[in-house]
Amino acid sequence: MKALVLEEYGKVVIKDVPKPQVSGNRVLIKIEACSICGSDVHGFDGSSGRRQPPLIMGHEAAGVIEEIGRQATGFVPGDRVTFDSSEYCGKCSFCAKGKSNLCTTGKVFGVSCDTYHKDGAMAQYITVPDYSVYKIPDEVSFVEAAMAEPLSVALHAINLTDIKLGDTAIIFGAGTIGSMLLKLMKISNCASVIMVDIDDLKLDLAKKTGADICINSAKEDVVERVMQITNFQGADVAFEAVGITQTVTAGIESLKKCGILTLLGNVSRMIDFPLQKTVVKELSIVASCAVTTEYERSLKLIGMGKIDVKDIVSQIVPIERGQEMFDRLHDGEKGLIKVVLTL
Numbered sequence: 029m030k031a032l033v034l035e036e037y038g039k040v041v042i043k044d045v046p047k048p049q050v051s052g053n054r055v056l057i058k059i060e061a062c063s064i065c066g067s068d069v070h071g072f073d074g075s076s077g078r079r080q081p082p083l084i085m086g087h088e089a090a091g092v093i094e095e096i097g098r099q100a101t102g103f104v105p106g107d108r109v110t111f112d113s114s115e116y117c118g119k120c121s122f123c124a125k126g127k128s129n130l131c132t133t134g135k136v137f138g139v140s141c142d143t144y145h146k147d148g149a150m151a152q153y154i155t156v157p158d159y160s161v162y163k164i165p166d167e168v169s170f171v172e173a174a175m176a177e178p179l180s181v182a183l184h185a186i187n188l189t190d191i192k193l194g195d196t197a198i199i200f201g202a203g204t205i206g207s208m209l210l211k212l213m214k215i216s217n218c219a220s221v222i223m224v225d226i227d228d229l230k231l232d233l234a235k236k237t238g239a240d241i242c243i244n245s246a247k248e249d250v251v252e253r254v255m256q257i258t259n260f261q262g263a264d265v266a267f268e269a270v271g272i273t274q275t276v277t278a279g280i281e282s283l284k285k286c287g288i289l290t291l292l293g294n295v296s297r298m299i300d301f302p303l304q305k306t307v308v309k310e311l312s313i314v315a316s317c318a319v320t321t322e323y324e325r326s327l328k329l330i331g332m333g334k335i336d337v338k339d340i341v342s343q344i345v346p347i348e349r350g351q352e353m354f355d356r357l358h359d360g361e362k363g364l365i366k367v368v369l370t371l
Contacts, residue, residue, distance in 0.1 A: 229363030
C-alpha cells in the first residue's frame, strides 16, 4: 500500500509498504482523509522526540471499513468511520476509572518514542480495535470527521475546566486546538473570549468565528491589555494551547485570584514556571491530555451544525504533496492552520 513515511527528520517520502492484516477485534480502514497535527510537525523536525524515523505519522483521520476481524463487533464493511487517536487496554486502573487517555500500556497512532513504535494513518490503510471506532453521521464529510480528534481534545479540556456562567476566558494560541476551544466556548457559559496569537491572519479568522477580542502578543502587552479589559481584575480562566514558557507565564499573570489555567500545549519538554505568582494568587492548574469519551459528542456537534470545522481547514491536498505541506507548516506560514491529506 502507499504511505507517507518520515524517512529522516525533515524528510517525508511516499513509499510502498505492506498492507496491515486484520485479526481479532480489529477492523481494516481505507483512509480517505488524514490531517497533519501540530504534534506531527514537531515530530517532523525531531524536537518532540516522539516521531523517531522511520515512521508513518498521522492520528486525525477518517475512512471506510474494508474488512473486520472475527471478534470485531458493531461494524460492517462499507461503514464510514473515524477512530480514537490511541489504543488502550481497558483493564488497568486508569481505564477502569474512565481515563483511557492515561492507560498504562496506551499507544498513540503515528508515534515512535523510546518505549514503543506505532505507525499511523498517513497511508492507504490502517487497522484499529473496534472499541476505538466511531461511525460518521451521514451529513459529515471525511474531512470534517478527521477534525473530530482535535475537537475532542478541546472538548476534553473544557470538560476538565470549571467554567462558570459569565466567565471571561483567554485562549493562548489560535491554531487548530485554540480554534476548537473558541468554537466550543462560544456555545458554553463564557460571556467573553479573548484570543491571543502572533499571527494576524489567524487572529482575523478567530474574530470572524466568535472571538470577542483578539490580541497580537508580538505587538501588544497581553497582560496589560487583559487587565484593562477586565477592569484590572484579570480573567477567570485561561487555556494554554502553545506549550512554551512565555504563554504559560502570560496566562498566569492574566488570571484573577483563584483563576484557572488549563494546559494543553506540550511543545516544550521543560519550561520555566512562575511558582510564586501561582501560589500567592491561589490559582488552579489543570493539565489536559488527549481524549477519553468525547468523540461521539464531537461528531454529533459537527453533524448538527453546532460546530463548523471547515473554516480552519486551510488546505486539502493529495498525500503526494506531504513534503511540501510539512515544510510550509514547519516554516510557520502565516494563516496556515490545518492541512488535510487525501488518499
